[in-house]
Amino acid sequence: MVSIDVNLTARDQQVGEPWICRLCKDFDLRVTILKANVDTDFGYMLINITGELEEAQRAISWLMTTGLHVDSEQRAVGA
Numbered sequence: 001m002v003s004i005d006v007n008l009t010a011r012d013q014q015v016g017e018p019w020i021c022r023l024c025k026d027f028d029l030r031v032t033i034l035k036a037n038v039d040t041d042f043g044y045m046l047i048n049i050t051g052e053l054e055e056a057q058r059a060i061s062w063l064m065t066t067g068l069h070v071d072s073e074q075r076a077v078g079a
Contacts, residue, residue, distance in 0.1 A: 003050045005034065005073035006060065010043040014067055023049060027059040 008019065015038060023031050029051035036045040049056055063070045 001050060002053045002056050003048060004056055004060070005046060005048050006063070007069075007071040007073070008043075008045045008047060008063065009069035010038075012041055015039070015041065015043045017066075019063070019066070019068070020047070023059050023063075027051065027055045027062070029055055029059055 010017070010019075020031050020033070023029050029049045032048040032050070034046045034048055037043065038045070049059060051059075060070065060072055
């Protein structure tokens with residue numbers, strides 16, 4: 001099991017998407033919102049994802065394909 005802090009920034013239509021739900025369902029991760037500021041056209045979240053290493057890596061890779069600005073607090077995950 002790993003625990004990774006991730007910063008997410010969303011703009012415009014991305015704000016209304018169910019990103020946290022997808023992380024939990026599609027990647028079998030536990031997501032904790034540590035800090036958030038979300039409005040109708042801009043949102044920022046600091047989340048912690050906990051789960052199996054492979055699933056966490058897949059989830060972060062997927063988030064990077066969505067157009068969200070993704071910044072993982074831990075640079076090297078694994079090994």
